[in-house]
Amino acid sequence: MPIDLSKIRAIDVHVHAEISCHDPEDPVMGQFFDAASAYFKAPRERPKMPEIIELYRETQIALCLFTVDAESGMGAKRVSNYEVAEMAAKNDDICMAFASIDPHKGKFGAREAEDLIKNYGVKGFKFHHIAQNCDPGDKMGYPIYEVINEYKLPAIFHTGHSGMGTGMRGGGGMRLKYGEPMLVDDVAVDFPDMKIILAHPSWPWVDESLSMALHKTNVYIDLSGWSPKYFPKQVIQYANTQLKHKMLFGSDFPLIHPDKWIKTAQDVGFREEVMPGIMKDNAAKLLGLT
Incomplete structure (x- = not known):
C-alpha cells in the first residue's frame, strides 16, 4: 500500500542498509564500520533491514533505504540493490527503496x-563518490545519470567530510x-x-551547498550525518528563509537515531513554521507522494 502521509510524522531520506539478510558482513566493510562506530560513538552491531523498518514503523517515520555500492573504490562487496528493493516492496507502507x-x-x-x-519500483539513487573513488562529474558515471534524469x-x-574512513590509517x-x-x-x-x-551539511564546504541549492531548481539539501546542535549557523x-522548501530531514541511521x-x-x-516542511512536506513533494 502507498505511504499514508496522515499516519507518519516525518520522512527520513537518509537511512543505510549496511548488511545483507543473507550474506555475512564483508570484512573490508567491517573495518570501516569499526572506525565509523568509534567516530560517531554509535553501537558497532549493524541492524538488518527488517529491524530497521520495524524501528521506523514504531516511530511513525517513513524512510528512504539504501546501500552504498563502492565495489571498485573500496573492494568491498555491496549489499544487493535487489534485496533492498524487495524488502521495501514488502513494507511499502513505510519504506522506499533507493539504489546505489x-x-x-x-x-x-x-x-x-x-x-x-x-x-x-526503486524511487531514487544514492552516490558516495568519496567511497567510490571518483569525481561526481566524471563522464563515466553519466550513463547512470541519464537513466535517473529520464x-x-x-x-x-x-558531500563534505566523510565519517567513513575517519581515524583510519590514510583515511582508509x-x-x-x-x-x-x-x-x-x-x-x-x-x-x-x-x-x-546534497547530503549532510557539507562541512567544510557548507556555503557551496547553500549556493547551489539557491541557484539550481533541481538541487536540495538533506540534513543528515550531523547532530543539529553542530550545524553551522548559516x-x-x-x-x-530562502531554502525552507529545499531542506530535508535525514538521520544517517544507524549512526544517528532519528x-x-x-x-x-x-x-x-x-x-x-518551517519544521513541517523540513520533517515531512518537502520530502513528500520531492518523492512524488503528494
Whole structure:
C-alpha cells in the first residue's frame, strides 16, 4: 500500500542498509564500520533491514533505504540493490527503496538502474563518490545519470567530510576532495530533470551547498550525518528563509537515531513554521507522494 502521509510524522531520506539478510558482513566493510562506530560513538552491531523498518514503523517515520555500492573504490562487496528493493516492496507502507550503483560500472550500471526502476519500483539513487573513488562529474558515471534524469528521480550525493574512513590509517584510502559539493554542479546543469540531494551539511564546504541549492531548481539539501546542535549557523539561517522548501530531514541511521536527531533539532533555532516542511512536506513533494 502507498505511504499514508496522515499516519507518519516525518520522512527520513537518509537511512543505510549496511548488511545483507543473507550474506555475512564483508570484512573490508567491517573495518570501516569499526572506525565509523568509534567516530560517531554509535553501537558497532549493524541492524538488518527488517529491524530497521520495524524501528521506523514504531516511530511513525517513513524512510528512504539504501546501500552504498563502492565495489571498485573500496573492494568491498555491496549489499544487493535487489534485496533492498524487495524488502521495501514488502513494507511499502513505510519504506522506499533507493539504489546505489558504482559510477565505474558505466553503461552496465545504467542497465541495472533502468531494471531497478522499471521492474522493482526503486524511487531514487544514492552516490558516495568519496567511497567510490571518483569525481561526481566524471563522464563515466553519466550513463547512470541519464537513466535517473529520464525518469526524473532524485539522487542523493554525499558531500563534505566523510565519517567513513575517519581515524583510519590514510583515511582508509578515502579522498575527501570528491566530497566537494561544487563538483556536483556540472551534473546539476547537465541533468536538470534529476533531483539532486546534497547530503549532510557539507562541512567544510557548507556555503557551496547553500549556493547551489539557491541557484539550481533541481538541487536540495538533506540534513543528515550531523547532530543539529553542530550545524553551522548559516544552515539554520537559510533553512528558516530562502531554502525552507529545499531542506530535508535525514538521520544517517544507524549512526544517528532519528528520534535523537529530532529531539536535538527542536532546540537549535529552526522556526516553528518551517519544521513541517523540513520533517515531512518537502520530502513528500520531492518523492512524488503528494
